[in-house]
Amino acid sequence: MKANLLSKYSSKQGRELIRTGKHTTTTAGFCYNNIQTNIVLLEKSNADKFKLFCQLNPVPCPVHYISSPNEFTATPLATNSDVRYDVGKYRVIENGIHTNTVTSLQEFPLIDYVTFYIGCSYTFEHALLNAGIPQRHIEQHRNVAMYTTNIPCVPIPPFDCNMIVSMRYIPFVMLKLTHDLCGTFPLSHGAPIWVGNPNKIGIAKLDHNEIGEYSTPSEGDVPVFWGCGVTTQNAIMSAKIDRVFSHYPGHMFISDIQTEPKPIAPSEMVVFNNPPNVAVSFVSSQTADVINKLQVLISNDLNNRGMTNLVVEGDLLKSCLYLSHSDTVAIISEFPCHFEFEVPYETDGIPGVFAVAKVLSSLGKKVTLLYSRKLMGDILSKCLAQFEWSEKGIELKSLASMASSISNDNPYDCLLTIEHSGPAKDGKYYTMKGVDITQYCGELVTEINGKMLFKKAISVGDGGNEWGMGKVSENVTKYVDKGDLIGNTNVADFLVSAGVSNWGGYAIAAGILAARNCIIHRRYVMNGVRYQICTHKSQDLFSKTEQRKLLSVMCELGIRDGMSKELGLRVDGLDIDVHEKVIEAIAQLLVETPNSN
Numbered sequence: 001m002k003a004n005l006l007s008k009y010s011s012k013q014g015r016e017l018i019r020t021g022k023h024t025t026t027t028a029g030f031c032y033n034n035i036q037t038n039i040v041l042l043e044k045s046n047a048d049k050f051k052l053f054c055q056l057n058p059v060p061c062p063v064h065y066i067s068s069p070n071e072f073t074a075t076p077l078a079t080n081s082d083v084r085y086d087v088g089k090y091r092v093i094e095n096g097i098h099t100n101t102v103t104s105l106q107e108f109p110l111i112d113y114v115t116f117y118i119g120c121s122y123t124f125e126h127a128l129l130n131a132g133i134p135q136r137h138i139e140q141h142r143n144v145a146m147y148t149t150n151i152p153c154v155p156i157p158p159f160d161c162n163m164i165v166s167m168r169y170i171p172f173v174m175l176k177l178t179h180d181l182c183g184t185f186p187l188s189h190g191a192p193i194w195v196g197n198p199n200k201i202g203i204a205k206l207d208h209n210e211i212g213e214y215s216t217p218s219e220g221d222v223p224v225f226w227g228c229g230v231t232t233q234n235a236i237m238s239a240k241i242d243r244v245f246s247h248y249p250g251h252m253f254i255s256d257i258q259t260e261p262k263p264i265a266p267s268e269m270v271v272f273n274n275p276p277n278v279a280v281s282f283v284s285s286q287t288a289d290v291i292n293k294l295q296v297l298i299s300n301d302l303n304n305r306g307m308t309n310l311v312v313e314g315d316l317l318k319s320c321l322y323l324s325h326s327d328t329v330a331i332i333s334e335f336p337c338h339f340e341f342e343v344p345y346e347t348d349g350i351p352g353v354f355a356v357a358k359v360l361s362s363l364g365k366k367v368t369l370l371y372s373r374k375l376m377g378d379i380l381s382k383c384l385a386q387f388e389w390s391e392k393g394i395e396l397k398s399l400a401s402m403a404s405s406i407s408n409d410n411p412y413d414c415l416l417t418i419e420h421s422g423p424a425k426d427g428k429y430y431t432m433k434g435v436d437i438t439q440y441c442g443e444l445v446t447e448i449n450g451k452m453l454f455k456k457a458i459s460v461g462d463g464g465n466e467w468g469m470g471k472v473s474e475n476v477t478k479y480v481d482k483g484d485l486i487g488n489t490n491v492a493d494f495l496v497s498a499g500v501s502n503w504g505g506y507a508i509a510a511g512i513l514a515a516r517n518c519i520i521h522r523r524y525v526m527n528g529v530r531y532q533i534c535t536h537k538s539q540d541l542f543s544k545t546e547q548r549k550l551l552s553v554m555c556e557l558g559i560r561d562g563m564s565k566e567l568g569l570r571v572d573g574l575d576i577d578v579h580e581k582v583i584e585a586i587a588q589l590l591v592e593t594p595n596s597n
Contacts, residue, residue, distance in 0.1 A: 008032050011078060014254045015086045021103065024088055026143040026250040029135070033126050033259055035188070036252035037064050038118040038229030039083060040236060041105070041245040044069045047114040049156050053235055054116065056154040059528030060163050060227035061235075062119035062187045064255070069112045077255040083115050089248035091233065096240035101248055108245070118229040120252050121166050123188035123259055127181050133174045136215040143250035144168065146211035146228055150202025151193075151527045153231065158241075161234035163529065165193065167206065169221035172278060176269040178224065179282055183520075184261035191520075193528040194225040196278040201225065201527065211249045222278045227528050267520050270314075270321050272456070272493075281321040281525065287518040290589055291317045291511040295496075297585055298503040303563070303572060305432070305463055306479035310472045310497040319458045319494045320511030324525055326413035329360055330402065330454065332370040333418045333501075335466070336440040337431045338565060343558030344440055345376065347571045349419030350383065350559075351550055352460065352505020355542035356416060359509040361392040362540045363516065368412070372399045372442025383553050387546065403445055406453050415454035416508075419501035420444065422467030422488035430486040432463050444490075459492035460504035462572070468492030500572045503582050509541055510586045517590075541587055544580045551576065 014031040017023040054061040084105040092100040151163040183191035266285040273279040333349030384390040429441040459468020464476035469488040476487035498504035563573035
């Protein structure tokens, strides 16, 4: 299907047909290749604040032109135009209520009214059709479906509302192409702000749209959402202004300007779930490359355990982006390899947990540190008390209390395990040397009576016997000493293999920040609102100073090096200097991710 579905009228002919009442339906597919706009007419006294509202919400409200008071032509957009007659239907909104629908504004004096011409997604449809991407509403001769979301716009009183989005069903196999093509039309809402589950953005049922017309999907289609200029109508209704005028949704102003796509940075689409429960994210190719370099860096197998053979390509990238999207994250690290001591835990694991927890808490996530034994709970509490950032949204909870507190409808978005013991195929727990430590390990329960406690599980390990390593069980058996005995059977959704598990935690923390420094990802994860300013800097990473401080406290609490069993600033038999060099290298890679990408 190409652009033969689109009307080939010129913009001047299109406006004439609208003005004379010969075209009365939606302008979707009308006047091929011309920019279409939403319109709002309001009194001069409210224009400055409304302009600021649009400027601070550029995804749903991209401004093409703002007229002077009493100017009804839009010469920069269209010659011989008159906004009072050149839209097929108008809404009359009085004191926040849609009171009437008219076909011209001739009867209204409009003294000192200012007209805003706001971008419309109909503009990019010709580019999608020319690329072979179907537009179901055009095929079915319907207006596009629109919905009010739970996404709050940046308020500028008296304008305060949630975003309205348009939805198009797009074949999943064409999703990335759709994202990239639409991204070249920033003044027509640009790339999608969400893909998949509509409940996530406050839409209960897609076939119960409030505005426009619902179009039926074809097999393989997924719902894709864009910021919508009808958001401006929500805004003016919220302001309860005496009288405002707007276009009727789907009936746009046709400009003379031909569409001109603007180049954007290359991007990558990362898939968390395939259809029908599709979940994806987007990031610039440069940022994805930096995160992939992090995986190479942390795969340095200084202890010769065969870890380079356990790397799952792309899983670090998926882990970082999934955690960037997650609102609630539970993290656990508990490997009692030194069972002969009163404190059986090792220095690998907790520093990696703290690195991720620090970054997630800086992003406003709810972070829960889990433990199975009270001893570990006490250790985590004493370690957290050393850091001011731990006061931001971090809680401690036992596995038992966590499992009983999660409701059927509200599981954690993510479980992250870092150097956490996991059972082998015989149900027992083993050290790397094959020592049975089952009696010292607590079972990590991920579901109760069919109720999933976590939507996804991400695991970090460095030996094959950690929870989640079942994802690469064949390679654990093949490449890891005693792998057939000690290899874990739990399968993580995403697996990060590292030379030292702490390094995996550091890399995840850095990767999340790299993603949040990427404007393509930040715009998508924040649904196109407040994404323009990035405040997440490299200093949010877990520093060398913090690592030394934490390891010193852990040593005082009786936690030992996992290999040598020594009390000191060592992890997995490696001196602190080795780990500091890894932290330095990770921080340097983060610097390579400029905010503009």
